[in-house]
Amino acid sequence: MSWRLSFRCSKFRHVYGKPSTKEHSYDGVPITHSVHDNHYCSANPCFIAVVTECAGGGSFLVLPIHHTGRVDPQHPRVCGHSGRVLDVKWNPFNDHCIASCSEDCTVKIWDIPVCGVQQNLTKARKTLIGHSRRVALIEWHPTAENLLLSSAYDYKVLLWDVSQVGAVLRCPVRVVLMPIYHRYPSDTLLLSVSFNSDGSRLAVTSKDRRVRVLDPRTGKILQVSSSKSHRASKVLYIRGLKMLLSTGSSPWNHRQIVLWDPDDLSEPLYEEDLDGSAGVLFPFYDPDTHMLYLAGKGDGNIRYYELSTEKPYINFLTEHRSLLPQKGLGVMPKRGLDVNACEVFRFYRLIAIKDLVEPLSMIVPRKESGIFQEDLYPMTAGNQAAMTAQEWLLGINRDPVLMSLKPGTRVANPYPETPAEKGLARQLSSLRFQMGPAVGAVTRRDLDFMEECCCCSSLEAFLEEQLAYQDAKYPREVSDLSGWQPDETQIPLWTYCCTPHCCEPAERPPPTSESELLQAFYRQQDEIRGLREQLNHKDVRITQLELEIKNTRNNMRATF
Numbered sequence: 001m002s003w004r005l006s007f008r009c010s011k012f013r014h015v016y017g018k019p020s021t022k023e024h025s026y027d028g029v030p031i032t033h034s035v036h037d038n039h040y041c042s043a044n045p046c047f048i049a050v051v052t053e054c055a056g057g058g059s060f061l062v063l064p065i066h067h068t069g070r071v072d073p074q075h076p077r078v079c080g081h082s083g084r085v086l087d088v089k090w091n092p093f094n095d096h097c098i099a100s101c102s103e104d105c106t107v108k109i110w111d112i113p114v115c116g117v118q119q120n121l122t123k124a125r126k127t128l129i130g131h132s133r134r135v136a137l138i139e140w141h142p143t144a145e146n147l148l149l150s151s152a153y154d155y156k157v158l159l160w161d162v163s164q165v166g167a168v169l170r171c172p173v174r175v176v177l178m179p180i181y182h183r184y185p186s187d188t189l190l191l192s193v194s195f196n197s198d199g200s201r202l203a204v205t206s207k208d209r210r211v212r213v214l215d216p217r218t219g220k221i222l223q224v225s226s227s228k229s230h231r232a233s234k235v236l237y238i239r240g241l242k243m244l245l246s247t248g249s250s251p252w253n254h255r256q257i258v259l260w261d262p263d264d265l266s267e268p269l270y271e272e273d274l275d276g277s278a279g280v281l282f283p284f285y286d287p288d289t290h291m292l293y294l295a296g297k298g299d300g301n302i303r304y305y306e307l308s309t310e311k312p313y314i315n316f317l318t319e320h321r322s323l324l325p326q327k328g329l330g331v332m333p334k335r336g337l338d339v340n341a342c343e344v345f346r347f348y349r350l351i352a353i354k355d356l357v358e359p360l361s362m363i364v365p366r367k368e369s370g371i372f373q374e375d376l377y378p379m380t381a382g383n384q385a386a387m388t389a390q391e392w393l394l395g396i397n398r399d400p401v402l403m404s405l406k407p408g409t410r411v412a413n414p415y416p417e418t419p420a421e422k423g424l425a426r427q428l429s430s431l432r433f434q435m436g437p438a439v440g441a442v443t444r445r446d447l448d449f450m451e452e453c454c455c456c457s458s459l460e461a462f463l464e465e466q467l468a469y470q471d472a473k474y475p476r477e478v479s480d481l482s483g484w485q486p487d488e489t490q491i492p493l494w495t496y497c498c499t500p501h502c503c504e505p506a507e508r509p510p511p512t513s514e515s516e517l518l519q520a521f522y523r524q525q526d527e528i529r530g531l532r533e534q535l536n537h538k539d540v541r542i543t544q545l546e547l548e549i550k551n552t553r554n555n556m557r558a559t560f
Helices: 389-393 419-435 437-453 459-473 514-536 538-559
Strands: 016-019 041-043 047-052 058-064 078-081 085-090 097-102 106-111 126-129 135-140 147-152 157-161 174-177 190-195 202-206 211-214 221-224 231-238 243-249 255-260 270-273 281-286 291-296 302-307 314-320 328-331 343-351 356-363
Touching: 016 314, 041 085, 041 328, 041 343, 047 085, 047 328, 058 085, 058 097, 078 097, 078 106, 085 135, 097 135, 097 147, 106 135, 106 147, 135 190, 147 190, 157 389, 202 231, 202 243, 211 243, 231 281, 243 281, 255 281, 281 328, 281 343, 291 343, 514 538
Parallel strands: 190 231
Antiparallel strands: 016 356, 041 047, 047 058, 058 078, 085 097, 097 106, 106 126, 135 147, 147 157, 157 174, 190 202, 202 211, 211 221, 231 243, 243 255, 255 270, 281 291, 291 302, 302 314, 328 343, 343 356
C-alpha cells in the first residue's frame, strides 16, 4: 500500500499544501453539474477559466488571475456554445487564446481581451465543425503552435490547425482515428490523451480500458497494453523518465496506479493498489521536480509521490487532506508560480458544494524563502513554440523551448525564427519608427495596468501582444476577406452532419442601466401574461383544432 513510510532521502519529503483563504479564492462561482470526468478548469499566469452551470446552452467564466474574492453573479461569460461545455484548455503559447468543446458537436477558439471579459462573449474566432456527436476532449500540442487535438463520441479523433484561414473550419489536417466500414470499435472512444515531450507520440486510454501509444501524424497504433489486471481510465506521459503512468481500477474495483514502458506495454513496470474509492484518479506530473500528484474526483485529499528511474520507481511522500471534496482541478504553469515563496506546484480545486474555486499551493519549506532557489527551479518549458504546425506535419520533432524562472533572466530561443515571428518583429520596428515618443507615454500607462492584470513586465512583450491580438486575431470582418468561408451558423440546420442543436442562439447583452433592466422586466411580465392567457384558453384552442382536422378530413373524402 502507498501508506508505507519512506526513508529515502529527498528534498521534497516535507512538501506541504497551503490552501488560500476565502478572500484569496474565487467565491460564488456556479460550477457545472456535468458528470464527465474532466477538469472543468484551466489556468495560466493571466486568467483562470471555469466551466459554469447555466440554463439554455453552455458557458464558462474567465477571470483575471488576481480577481479573487466574491464573484459577481452577473459577471460576463463566454457563452457562444448552444450545448453544455465539457472542456476548456488555454493555448500554451498564447495566454489570451482558449479552446472549448461542447455537447453541440463543435470546438471553438476564443480570444480573450487584454483587460478580460467585459461583456458576454458570443462570437468565437474559429469554429471547428468536424464531429457529429458531443466533443469530450481537447488537447493542445506541446511544441507546435496552433495544433489542437479533439476527440468526440462519434469515434473520431481529429487534429486541427487553427491558424488556417476561415471563421469556420471543416477539414482537419489529420484524422488520427475514425470508424472503419461503419463499425464503431471501443478503442476509438477516448477517455484521456497525453502527448510526450516533443509531441511525436500520443498515449490514450479508451472505452475498452486499455492503454495505447499512437503516432499522431498517421494514427498508427504502436503499442497496446495487454494486462487484464488493470482497467485504465487516465494516462499521462512521465516526461524526462521515458515512462507512462495510468490510473484506473483493478478487477476487485480498487483504485490503481501503474507505470509502463512506452516502448513495451506487454507488462507493467510497477503496479500498486491505493484504496477502494470509486472516484476517478487524476494524475499530474511535474517534470522539473519529478513529483507526481494524485487527486481523486470527489476526494478531499491529494497524494504526492516522487518518481525515479530506479526500482521501485515511485516513492510515497505525504498527502494534503481537506474536508471539502473536489469536482475538478486546474493547474498553473510553472512560469506563473511564486518562486520567492518556494512554490513548486499550484492547483485550483473546484469545490462544487460551496461554489468555490480554491487555490492550493505546494510549497517546499526553506529557511531563506525570499531568494531564488536554483535547485527547485531548473530550466522549464516556456511559452514559446518550437515550430509551426506545418513543420510538425512535415515530420520535424523538437523539444520544448526552455526558459528560466529566475527573475531578470532571458534565454535565447535555440531554434530559428519562424516567418511569422520575423514579420511581427518588422511590424514592431515600423510601429516604433512611425509613432515615435508618443508610444512610450501610451504604453507606460497601459503597462501599469498590465502589471496589475496580466503580470507583463516589458514594453516589447506588451507591443507584441497588442499587435498579435489586433492584427492577427481580428484583421478585418469576415465578409471582407476573400477566401474566408461565411458564418455557417446561419445556414439551415439540415445542412449540418450533426445533431440539430448546433446553431448558435441569438443572445442579447445584459442590461447596462436600471431603466433598461426595468424595461426588460416589464417585457418579460407581458410575455408571461400572454403565455398564461394562452394556457387558460387551451381547451378552446384544442376544440378548434379538432374541428379543423375533422373538416379537413371530410373535404378530402368528398374530393375522392
